[in-house]
Amino acid sequence: METKTDEPAAEDARTEEAATAETVTEDGTTRAAATEDASGADADADADADADADADADADADAKADAEAAGPSGVGQGAGAVVSVALGIVSLTGNWVGTVAAARETLVGQLRTSSTASVSQQIKEVYGDAWHTTALWAGLFALVALVTGAVVLVRPAFGAPGRPQAPWIKSVAWAGVALGVIGLLLAVLKYSDALLGLPPAS
Numbered sequence: 307m308e309t310k311t312d313e314p315a316a317e318d319a320r321t322e323e324a325a326t327a328e329t330v331t332e333d334g335t336t337r338a339a340a341t342e343d344a345s346g347a348d349a350d351a352d353a354d355a356d357a358d359a360d361a362d363a364d365a366d367a368d369a370k371a372d373a374e375a376a377g378p379s380g381v382g383q384g385a386g387a388v389v390s391v392a393l394g395i396v397s398l399t400g401n402w403v404g405t406v407a408a409a410r411e412t413l414v415g416q417l418r419t420s421s422t423a424s425v426s427q428q429i430k431e432v433y434g435d436a437w438h439t440t441a442l443w444a445g446l447f448a449l450v451a452l453v454t455g456a457v458v459l460v461r462p463a464f465g466a467p468g469r470p471q472a473p474w475i476k477s478v479a480w481a482g483v484a485l486g487v488i489g490l491l492l493a494v495l496k497y498s499d500a501l502l503g504l505p506p507a508s
Contacts, residue, residue, distance in 0.1 A: 386458040387478035393451035394485025397444045404443030408436040445493030452486030455479045
């Protein structure tokens, strides 16, 4: 009778050990699966980071290629337009080169003209030649302003035909061309005595 009582207890012990072994196995499997999931997530994150880095590099390369294809930035054209306007203003208001040249021509006229020369000859040598010299230098500045503005306007057609010119550059260049035309016209009229000619000698 005692032997029969011990056999169910032994069977219960073996059942508990088997259940414990199964629990440990299930826990180990669970832990292994969790470890594999974490490793997979880290790998995915690294892959995403690498993909983002590659995308950024490609974007930078594309932007650089677009900038190179676009050609120059237009700084030189803007500077040329401003210079054209400045030269046009100088041609209309006067410049120190023209002033010095006119004063020199006046001095030369005084030295070359004798006291016995006629009044008209003295006026021409002393004043007329000096005024013509001033008009000549004003015309040269106006011509340079006109050419500079025109070059700025036609530059995109030869440098980067597909790239539009900045509106402000075009406006300033046209202003330089207009000032150059006006200054050149006034210089020609003064040099030919059609405008503010020499007074007649009485």
